[in-house]
Amino acid sequence: MATDSHSQHRRRFLQATGVTLLAGLAGCSGDGDDADQTTDAGTTASGGTKYSIGMADALTGSLSAFGERNQRGKEMALEDVNDVGVKDGTLDIIVEDTQSESQQGVSAAQKLINQNEVPLMIGAVGSGVSTAIHTSVIQDSDVVQISQNSTSPELTKYPDLLRICPGGVGQAKVIAETIAEDGHDSVAIAWVNNDYGQGITDSFTEQFDGEIAYNNPHDQGQSSYSNVITSMNDSGADAWLFVTYQSEFAQMAQEAYDLGVVDAENWYGGDSVRGEVLEQVPEGTINGMKAVEPSAPITEDNYKEFASRFEDEYGDQPTSWATYTYDAVVTAALAIEAADEFTGTALSEVVRDVTRPEGEKVTSYSDAKAILEDGGSPSDVDYQGVSGPIDLDENGDPRPFLQVFTVEDHEFVRSTLKKA
Template sequence: MVDSSTDSPDTSRRALLKYSAAVGAAALAGCSTTDDGGDGTGTDAGGDPGDGTGTTTDSGDGGGGDGGPYRIGMIDSLTGSLSAFGERNQRGKDLALSRVNDVGIDGRELEILVEDSESESQPGVSAAQSLVNQEGVPFLIGAVGSGVSLAIYESVVQDTDVVQLSQNSTGLELTDHPDLLRMSPSGMAQSIALSDIIAEDGHDSVAVTYVNNNYGQSLTDAFVEEWDGEVAYEQSHDQEQQSYSNVVAGMNDSGADAWLFVTYQQEFSTMVQEIYSNGYEAQFYGADSVQADSVLENTPEGSMDGMKLVVPSAPVDQENYQEFASAFQDEYDREPTSWAAFAYDCVVTAALSIQAADEFTGSALGEVVRDVTRPEGEQVTSFEAASGILADGGSATDVDYQGVSGPIDFDENGDPVGYLQILTVQGHSYEGTGFVSS
C-alpha cells in the first residue's frame, strides 16, 4: 500500500504491479493476513486539537535515572472499533520488546508506556499529550487509524522534536507530513493495484462505495484518478448503519458489473447480506479493510466467491519473516498478521535509533531514525545483529535493518517500501493469488 516514489502515475503503476498469480498459493502458506483475533472494524474520526508542546529535556536517563530503562511511548487502539488491530499490535510490540531487552541498549533496557486512543482522535490526542507533555517521551509509536495519527501529529507532535512513527496508518494524507513516519505503506499503491486488477479482469465500468472518512475518501479519490474506465456509481456511506439497502440498490442500478468496496468489515458484511438477499450479482473487489474471518462468518456461504482484495503483506517467503512467524506462533499459538509485523518493526527501529543517537532526545533520535533502515548500510535482519554493528563503533548509516514487515527504507515523505498481496475468495475462504510490490 505504498507509493514511495515521485514518478508519474504511469511509471508508478508499472513499478507497483509486479504481481504474478504463479507466486500465489505456494508462497502464501501461513501468510501474514491470517486474522489473529477480533473483527478489525475501523474508524478515522476527527477530534479537537490539543495544545501539547511535546518538548523533552531528557539527555540520557530515559526517565528512569542513570542506568534505568529508556522510556518511549505508544498510542494504540486498546478499545474501540479498531481494538482488533490494537490487540495484534500489542503482540508484535511485546515480542520485539522482549528481544530488544534480551540484548539491551548499551546495557540498559527499553520500556514502552502504552496509552489507549480508544480508536478515536480526541482520546488519542489526550493520550499523546500525557506521554509527550507529562512523561516527556522523545519517541512516540502511534497510532492505528489515519485520522487519529494525523490528529496526534497536528495537535501534539508538530513543531516539536518528538519522533512519531505510526504502526498502522495507511491514509494518503500522511504523505503530506514528512515528519510523520509510518511503518505500514500508504494506500496509494493499493488504489493503483485495484485499478489495474479490475481493468485486467476485463471490466470498463465500476461502481464504488466508500466509508465517509479520511481513509475511505482518500483511497477512493486515488482509485478514481487512476481508473481509465467509467465510474458508473460513486457514493459514500456512514458507519454502523443497520441497513445499506440504498447503497447496494444504487450499485445494482448503475449497470456496472464490477463493484468496489472501500469500507470496514461490519459495514461490508451488512452490504453482502443485502446483496445476497436481493439476488444482485456482480464481481466484487475490496480494499484491505473489508477482509477478516468475521466477514466470512457473518455472510452467506458462496455470497462472495470470486471477490478479489488487495491487502498489506509481509515478505512471507523471506527467512527473517518466517523466523518471526514461528516465534510468534510459539508465543501466542496463532499466526501473525502484517499489522503485528509492523508494530514489531516500530519497536526495533525505535531501539536502534536510541542506540545510534548521540543522546536520548527527540532531536537526536530524529537525526538517525531514517538512517538505521537505509540501504547504504550493512543488511541485518535482527535487532541483535544491528546492535552489534553499533556497539562496535558503527554509526546509523552503517546499519540497514531489514524488517520482518519488509525492507522499510523510509523515503523523504516518511513512507516505507511496501508489499501487497492479492487475495481471492474461493469456497468462502481467502486464498492468496498474487503479490504487488513497490
C-alpha cells in the same frame, strides 16, 4: 528520559496550543514488570536505564481487531529488543487507547507526551487518528511519531509523520491493475467517510482508466447500508469496490445477500475489509472476492521465523499489521541505540538512517545493534524488517509490498504478491 530543557519545551509547547488532559482518560499503564519499576527518571531498580516510549493504539472501538494484532507484534519486538538490551538498559512502551477515534487519539497522545514525557510515540492505526495526533500534538514539537498501520495517502503530506506500512497510492494502483486485468471497465465504489476511505478512493480513481459508475461515501456505524448496496447495483457497474472497515463491509455483504444482489466474483476491497468478516456472513457468500492489502515478504527467512514464533505463541498466523508494529518497535529501538541522547531531536536525526539501503543489510535487531556497538554509524545499518525493506524516504514512507487475497471456500487465500 528527555533532558529537563526538552521536557520544559514540550510543556510550554503543549500549554501554548491549549492542550489539556481529559479526566477519566481510558488507557493502559506501561508494560514494565512490577519488580523493576522506575525509581528515578529513567532508572530501574536493577540499576539499568529504562527507555520509555509511547504507543497510541486502538485497544477498543471499531479498529480494535487491528489493535489486538499490534499488541502481539509489540510484545514480540520487546522480547527481541530486551534480550540484548538498548544501550545500557531496556525498552519500555507505555500504551494508551485511542478508542479508534481521532479525539481520543489526541487525548492519548497528549497524556503520553505531556505527562509521560516520551520523546518518541508509535501511533496510530486509523489514518485520520494518526493525522489528528500529528497536527494537534506532534507537529512543531520535538517528538518523533511513527504510525504502525495508517495507509492513507494523506500522511505523505506530513514528512515528519513516519509510517512503517505502505501508503495507499501503491495499494490503489494494485487494486486498479487487478480490476483491469480481470476485464472490468466500470466500477462502483463505496468508501468510508474519513481520510483513509477518501485517500484510497481518490488515488484509485486517478489510476483506473475505466468508468467510475458510482462513487459515494458512507459513515461508520450505520444501522443499515441497504441504500449503498441498492445504489451500487443500480449503477450497472461491472465491478464493486469496497474501501471501508470490516464491520461495515460485513453488514453490506449480509444486506447484499438479503437483497439477492451478491456477485462477489466481481467484488474487490482495500486492506480493511479482510479479517473478521467471514464469520459474520453466510458461508460462501463472498467466494471469489479479491482484497488487496500491504504485505510482509512471506518468502524471506526472517518473516518465516517471525511467523513460526507468532503461531507458537498465539495459535494463528500473523497479519501484516502485526509485522508493521514489530518493525515500528525495532526501528524505534535502533534509533535510541544510534542517537547521541534520548531526546526527540536526537532520535529524529537518526530514525530514517537505520532503515536506509546504503547500510549493511541486517534482518534482526541484535545484528543491527552489533554494527552500532562496533562503532558503526546509523547510515551503516540497513534494517530489513519482518514486514520487508523499510527504507523510509523523505516523506516518511516505506517501500510498498502488496498482497492480493482471493476468497476461496470461505477463506481469504494469498494469490499474488506485487510491488507497487
